[in-house]
Amino acid sequence: MTLEVGVLGYRFMGKAHANAMARLPMFFPDAPDVERAVLIGRDEEALTDAAERLGFDAIATDWTDVVADADVFYNLGPNHVHAEPSIAALEAGTPVFCEKPLAPTLEDARKMADAAREADVPAGCAFNYRFVPAIRYAKGLLEAGELGEIRHVRGRYLQDWLVDPAEPWSWRLDEELAGSGVLGDLGAHTVDLLRFLVGDDDLAGDIERVSGHLQTFVDERPVDEDDGETRPVTVDDAYSAQLAFANGAMGTLEASRFATGHKNDHTIEIHGSEGSLRFSLERLNELEVLRRDxxxxxxxxLVTDADDPYVDHWWPPGHVLGWEHTFVHENYEFLSAIDSGSEFEPSFEDGLEAQRILAAIEDGDERGEWVTLD
Amino acid sequence: MTLEVGVLGYRFMGKAHANAMARLPMFFPDAPDVERAVLIGRDEEALTDAAERLGFDAIATDWTDVVADADVFYNLGPNHVHAEPSIAALEAGTPVFCEKPLAPTLEDARKMADAAREADVPAGCAFNYRFVPAIRYAKGLLEAGELGEIRHVRGRYLQDWLVDPAEPWSWRLDEELAGSGVLGDLGAHTVDLLRFLVGDDDLAGDIERVSGHLQTFVDERPVDEDDGETRPVTVDDAYSAQLAFANGAMGTLEASRFATGHKNDHTIEIHGSEGSLRFSLERLNELEVLRRDxxxxxxxxLVTDADDPYVDHWWPPGHVLGWEHTFVHENYEFLSAIDSGSEFEPSFEDGLEAQRILAAIEDGDERGEWVTLD
Amino acid sequence: MTLEVGVLGYRFMGKAHANAMARLPMFFPDAPDVERAVLIGRDEEALTDAAERLGFDAIATDWTDVVADADVFYNLGPNHVHAEPSIAALEAGTPVFCEKPLAPTLEDARKMADAAREADVPAGCAFNYRFVPAIRYAKGLLEAGELGEIRHVRGRYLQDWLVDPAEPWSWRLDEELAGSGVLGDLGAHTVDLLRFLVGDDDLAGDIERVSGHLQTFVDERPVDEDDGETRPVTVDDAYSAQLAFANGAMGTLEASRFATGHKNDHTIEIHGSEGSLRFSLERLNELEVLRRDxxxxxxxxLVTDADDPYVDHWWPPGHVLGWEHTFVHENYEFLSAIDSGSEFEPSFEDGLEAQRILAAIEDGDERGEWVTLD
Amino acid sequence: MTLEVGVLGYRFMGKAHANAMARLPMFFPDAPDVERAVLIGRDEEALTDAAERLGFDAIATDWTDVVADADVFYNLGPNHVHAEPSIAALEAGTPVFCEKPLAPTLEDARKMADAAREADVPAGCAFNYRFVPAIRYAKGLLEAGELGEIRHVRGRYLQDWLVDPAEPWSWRLDEELAGSGVLGDLGAHTVDLLRFLVGDDDLAGDIERVSGHLQTFVDERPVDEDDGETRPVTVDDAYSAQLAFANGAMGTLEASRFATGHKNDHTIEIHGSEGSLRFSLERLNELEVLRRDxxxxxxxxLVTDADDPYVDHWWPPGHVLGWEHTFVHENYEFLSAIDSGSEFEPSFEDGLEAQRILAAIEDGDERGEWVTLD
Known part of the structure; x- marks a missing residue:
């Protein structure tokens, strides 16, 4: 059986997933056969060009039919078009793979998770960093209890592309279009990774309370560089949060587009009663581990040994992987789940849980107090 | 003129300051002459032994006369004996050098700062990390505007000596005796360093609002290992905080005695509009700097060049200094200030300011909300 | 025009190059169209399987016709089959891309370079590490004179897969089959990179004299683990060398399969009169640079900015690349050179030059003296 | 009993040893009492000044009487005054502590070692890096067999103070006055450390053969900056060497005063059959260790735990030591050996052994061939 995939979105994420699908036959020969069937977008010319480059058979400017007819629907569009097509697909019995954050509002995210719960097909939320070999390896250590009970977690996602006030305005800086700023864009990744890594009850358990802080450093930005026109920035440039977990563990989170010198620096640090670990996305082949005993x-x-997660599919020890490989791994798992009728995680439920935490952080910032999650 | 110094406290800090004073003549020949005149404590036998080893002329078990008669009084005792002798010394016109945190309560700290304000002699709070050459170098960069306006600060002070629940109870874990846990012991250092580094109005300015989180992971500990007796732990094992600065900059703070694998890991990270820097106490000869341009x-x-702060007093480039050198530098500055009648910073006022922020963090934890500093 | 490529070799290197060719259309749309036409090998069953997985149209167990009929011939077989098919291809006017080291003997390498010189088509030697973006970036710095005149170079290639004496014998440990040990396998890479980076006359110039040291630590190894049979190891487990360059610069080289804990650690360090740099293959996205002024x-x-070499073809800043991307870049350059009729480097001439230096190192080891290159 | 120490030399090394002696009572109370009795030099004014600053009771411009009358003689003068006074002292039965390298010529070193052999008192060669806690810790691992049999050693000592050709001439660049360049100044340290760490027969054993390379990059330098006068540089600016050990282990050595950006970067790397380690002097509190199992x-x-070598004398875990502490440790050991009548290592014999290896490296460079040590 060949899975015909319809994909909405043809920019950054479109390229990342198209590449991932294209690489499966050579490296994951047991993955189901995939046909990049239809690429969906609005700008027909750009779409035609992208479809050719990314290896799609056809294009569509309307998603309505595609979500019903395709074997799988990938929703890689901007946040505000996540809900409707994804729900339509699920209602038509089509498995959905949706980019993060799940939706621009908690309400939308709830609707999507509801639709997923009612559908009998996988609905995945594409938190790709769960599929870094070093993160999977860390997960294995944590599950085996090698770090003991968790006391501290720390997550930072640092970028710097807005540090210059002359950097022009873009749709990503508009709340209507983007939903949120760094909190949704970067914070969603951090929250999901921490849930994935330490969310088990015998590690740290659920995040129960949060304290949030959002900040916009530059309130308006030039539309283009020639005239003096500016537009308001209506999303957060940076956020921080404190977390209290069910078992008493403490957490601090941060993300920024103003961390001068940092390009895509997603760092996770965990201290448990028996050990500690550190991970940084810019050195994604490495994991720093300390076991007290x-x-x-x-x-x-260097997580590149043959028995490290996913590594045997690629190259010999010491031949490092890149950022894009995380997409190959997540596509492999998602498409295999469809093929075998098994469950896939991270699911829409995971996407919703992340969003609830992000919403509480935002809420806490507005109210100036700690917020308890239900 | 030789300054006769009376020192209360002969353990860890007593040794650190006695060593610092002993090393001045060889390395800082322009420092005033110092005589380690009297060592003050309660246990006469231990005191006699310490006085001999640390090079003191005499001992005293009552501080009353010493604080009036000495040329300088060093208060290196536990927190709960900071206020009374220090105030008595100041009232007698004796300069005082007091270990951090200034006092176990904000009220005591206020009284001490009041006494200092009224006295016409230096009253220093011994935040020794201001005197690390790399920190001074960082201060120079910040003051010169090389990092621009500050957006983010991050401070962590990680230790792990309590990670084992079988680690016995000690007076440091009792609120009555110790005043507080990590917040006062470690957090005071972090808060002072950040005030020192970015407190200027054209950098980040004052800390205006804080949100705090304190946690005690192990509630009681064995008194000794043989019988089953335990005592309650009444101070915090760990804390975290979020900060909002006057200029809108954001901060996160943390300290813990449960950070498995970390011994004395005090890390400062700063992102400004023009650059970033990182410092770690366990590599105190190094400073990581990034300038956007x-x-x-x-x-x-490697901050060991001849023109780096304090370095010309020591060894050639690349011949690294240790933790204890920070005490030599601060003693040099403090004693020179007495000698020349100039001001010394960090002062009791700085000690009080740090304490106000720590108290607000504790308050915020109790109230579950952000606290605005007056 | 579509280039029909015939490829000899379907294991490690076969997979690396097949993957590289497969990825060109999506990421390097200006590369010539390529058809993976014929895969050549001896074991028909394994070959059929590989051809399907690697995307080849056909297989051949005899290279004779392929090297003449194909538009391009890739020789990715073991060293001892490099010379004959490559020379046949060149004599038929077919461009050749041959894996390193060029040949098992200096004599064979000379014949291959002679054939290349007479042919009017590109003959490339696949030193892929020239195509790491960080190495290209380093090359740019060096060419611009930013490191000044070169004084010291240092190259190490450390692996550890032979450290256990129970590790079984393989054909790579037989001089007849493998040509040489680490010297050809790993040393060839280091020598080529140094020639590429500092070989210009105004940097360090040619390598003029060498002193070599080869060592085999474990002389025989078990054939399989059950009976006691062993076979002799007839190649070097490790080598070191000292280099003297035309301008007086000094070099040290090393490689080993006994460097416990190192998997694929290829490190280059260069000190010039104006600056220094360091590169390590296991962190291939990074380059450490120091400019004296x-x-x-x-x-x-982090060499992942949009204007860094090759990076704009891939992902945004901070989204790191992997080892395999070096093959995409070299395939892009090699195939584009064929398409445009331009020259390609590293050529067979470069392969021969590397081999001359390696032979001199071996010679120096045998003679116990420094060897002058002609 | 108080040991009256006579010290020849009052500059860099004079300060380092005077400081070390001054610190013993507070930190090593079981060390013998030491009196800095006489400081010896030629320039009476500078000497008087130094004696006061470094805490000496008296000065002398002639060493003749001092070496006989003192309880201990420290020879910290330039190389060319090492032999005569040291031998005179030993002949008078006075223990000698001599800075490295032992002598400017192998012949002188032999005479000194002969004198030491005949005397019945300790004769120490002050290779202070043997007394870095991390190096002692490494020694413990190696002796316990935790790294197995040694395969590779690597030693580099990198400085850059001569990289600028305008850097003025000094006596250190004159063969008559300095004996040698980096080889004696820096290489002596590296050779001694490697002998100390892996010289045991069940590790790597003796160094049996060497190949050397010496280079002077800048042949003459200005005497002062105003007129155009220059003087020739008659010593090596840099050296490299290859080593063959008794057990077949391989080594590479290097030192330079032209390693742009490196101040005092002494690095040791060792690979054994069971593990590897790395040490760098600029991070002297750290040791990197890998055990295969x-x-x-x-x-x-971080080698700062209470049970790490020498550390319990100083500060709690994580409170790092500096370069100068190595002198305290070596003075403690040397003076204790005198006091207790026990042996001290590194001895003049060790100094001679290092010198024999350095001489062979120089010889190998001149002859262009490997040199076998007797």
Whole structure:
């Protein structure tokens, strides 16, 4: 059986997923066959061009039919078009893979998760960093109890592309179009990774309370550089949060587009009663691990051995992977789940849970107080 | 003129300051002459032994006379004996050097700062990390505007000596005796360093609002290992905080005695509109600096060149200094200030300011909300 | 025009190049169209399987016709089959891309370079590390004179897969089959990179004299683990060398399969009169650079900006690439050179030059003296 | 008993050892009492000044009487005054502590070692890096067999103070006065450390053969900056060497005063059959260790725990030491050996052994061939 995939969105994420699908046959020969069937967008010319480059058979400017006819629907469009087509697809019994954050509002996210719950097909939320080999390896250590009970988690996602006030306005800086700023764009990744890694009850459990802080450093930006016209920035440039977990563990989160010198620096640090670990996306082949009984300092593990997660599909030890490989792994898992009728995680439910936490952070910032999650 | 110094406290800090004073003549020949005149404590036998080892002329078990008769009084005792002797000394016109945190309560700290304000002699609070050459160098960069306006600060002070629940109870874990846990012990250092580094109005300005989180992971600990007796832990094992500065800059703080694998890891990170920097106490000879116009990544500067702060007093470039050198530098500055009649910073006023922020963090934790500093 | 490519070799290198060709259309749309036409090998069953997985149209167990009929011939077989088919292809006017080292003996390498010189088509030697973006960036700095005149170079290629004496014998450990040990396998890469980076006359110039040291630590290894049979190891497990360059610069080289804990650690360090740089293959997205006039320490540059070499074809800043991307870049350059009729480097001439240096290192080891290159 | 120490030399090394002696009572109370009795030099005014600053009771411009009368003689003068006074002292039965390298010529070194052999008192060669806690810790691991049999060693000592050709001439660049360049100044340290760490027969054993390379990059330098006068540089600016050990282990060595950006970067790397380690003097509190059975990557150990070598004399875990502490440790050991009548290492014999290896490296460079040590 060949899965015919319809994909909405042909920019950054469109390219990342198209590439991932294209690479499966050579590296994951047991993955189901996939046909990049239809690429969906609004600008017919750009779409035609992208479809050719990304290897799609056809294009469509209306998603309505595609979501029903395709074997799988990928929703890689901007946040505000996540809900409607995804729900329509699920109602038509089509599995959906949707980019994060799940939706611009908590209400939309709830509707999507409801639709997913009622549908009998996988509905995945594309938190790709769960599929970094080093993160999977970390997950294995944590599940095996090698770090003990969790006491501290720390997550930072630092970028700097807005540090210059002359950087022009874009739709990403408009609340209507983008839903939120760094909180949804970057914070969603951090929250999901922490839920994935330490969310088990015998590690740290659920996030129960949060304190949030959002900030916009530059309130308006030039539309283009020639005239003096500016537009308001209506989303957050940076956020921070404190977390209280069910077991008493503490967390701090941060993300920024003003962290001068940092390009895509997503860092996770965890301290447990038996050990600690550190991960940084810009060195994604590495994991720093410290086990109290065995180590005196952090051990810098290059997670490229043949028995490391996913690695045997690629190259010999020490031949490092890149950012894009995370998409190959998540596509492999998602498409295999469809093929075998099994469950896929992260699901829309996971997407909703992340969103609830982000919403509480935003709420806490507005109210100036800690917010308890239900 | 030789300054006769009376020192209360002969353990860890007593040794650190006695060593610092002993080293001045060889390395800081322009420092005033100092005589380690009297060492003050309660246990006469231990005191006699310490006085001999640390090079003191005499001992005293009552501080009353010493604080009046000495030329300088060092208060290196536990927090709950900071206020009374320090105030008595100041009232007698004796300069005082007091270890941090200034006092176990905000009220005591206020009284001490009041006494200092009324006295016409230096009253220093011994935040020694202001005297790390790399921190002074960082201060120079910040003051010169090389990092621009500050957007983000981050401070962590991580230790792990309580991670084992079998670690025995000590007076440091009792609120009556210790005043507070990590917040006062470690957090005071972090707050002072950040005030020192970015507190100027054209950098980040004052800390205006805070949100706090305190946690005690292990509620009681064995008194000794043989019988089953335990005592309650009544201070915080860890804290975190979010900060809002006058200029809109954001901060996150943390400290813990449960950060498995970290011994004395005090890390400061700052992002400004023109650059970023990072410092870690366990690599205190280094400073990582990134200037947006000149660098694409952090530059790891070994702050041991002849024209780096304090370095010309010591060894050639690349011959690294240790933790204890910070005490030599601060003693040099403090004693020179007495000698020359000039001001010394960090003062009791700085100690009080740090304490106000720590108290607000504690308050915010109790109230579950952001607290505005007056 | 579509280039029909015939490829000899379907294991590690076969997969690396097939993947590279497969990825060109999506990421390098200006590359010539390529058809993976024929895959050549001896074991028909394994070959059929590989051809399907790697996307080849056909298979052949005899290279004779393929090297003449194909538009391009890739020789990715073991060293001892490099010379004959490559020369046949060149004599038939077919461009050749041959894996390194060029040949098992200096004599064979000379014949291949002779054939290339007489043919009017590109003959490339696949030193893929020239195509790491960070290495290209380093090359740019060096060419612009930013490191000044070169004084020191240092190259190490460390692996550890032979450290266990129980590791079984393989054909790579037999001189007849493999040509040489680490010297040809790993040393060839290091020598080529150094020639590429500092070989210009105003940097360090040619390598003029070498002193070599080869060592085999474990002389025989088990054939399989059950009986006691062993076979002799007839190649070097490790080598080191000292280099003297035309301008007086000094070099040290090393490679080993006994560097416990190192998987694929290829490190280059260069000190010039104006600056220094460091590169490590296991962190291939990074380059450490120090410029005497601008830096006090090394700056860790993440070479993933849009204007860094090749990067604009891939992902946004901070989205790191992997080892395999070097093959995409070299295939792009090689195939584009064929298409446009331009020259390609590294050529067979470069392969021969590397081999001359390696042969001199081996010679120096045998003679116990420095060897002057002609 | 108080040891009266006579010290020849009052500059860099004079300060380092005077400081070390001054610190013993507070930190090593079981060390013998030491009196800095006489400081010896030629320039009476500078000497008087230094004696006061460094805490000496008296000065002398002639060493003849001092070496006989003192309880201990420290020879910290330039190389060419090492032999005569040291031998005179030993002949008078006075223990000698001599700075490295032992002598400017192998012949002188032999005479000194002969004198030491005949005397019945300790004769120490002040290779202070043997007394870095991290190096002692490494020694412990190696002796316990935790790294197995040694395969590779690597030593680099990089400085950059001569990189600018306008840097003025000094006596250190004259063969008559300095004996040698980097080879004696820096290489002596590296050779001694490697002998200390892996010289045992069950590790790597003796260094049996060497190949050397010496280079002077700038042949003459200005005497002062105003007129055009220059003087020739008659020593090596840099050296490299290859080593062959008794057990077949391989080594590479390097030192330079032209390694742009490196101030005092002495790095040791060792690979054994069971593990590897790395040490760098600019991060002297750290040791990177990898044990094949326990680690997948290097573990960065902060060697500041209470049970680490010498550390219990100083500060709590994580409170780092500096370069100068190595002198305190070596003075403690040397003076304790005198006091207790026990042996001290590194001895003049060790100094001679290092010198024999350095001489062979120089010889190998001149002859263009490998040199076998007797």
């Amino acid at each position: 065995e180590n005196r300092g952090y051990e810098t593990i | 000149e660098n694409r990544g952090y530059e790891t500067i | 601008e830096n006090r320490g090394y700056e860790t540059i | 326990e680690n997948r990557g290097y573990e960065t150990i």
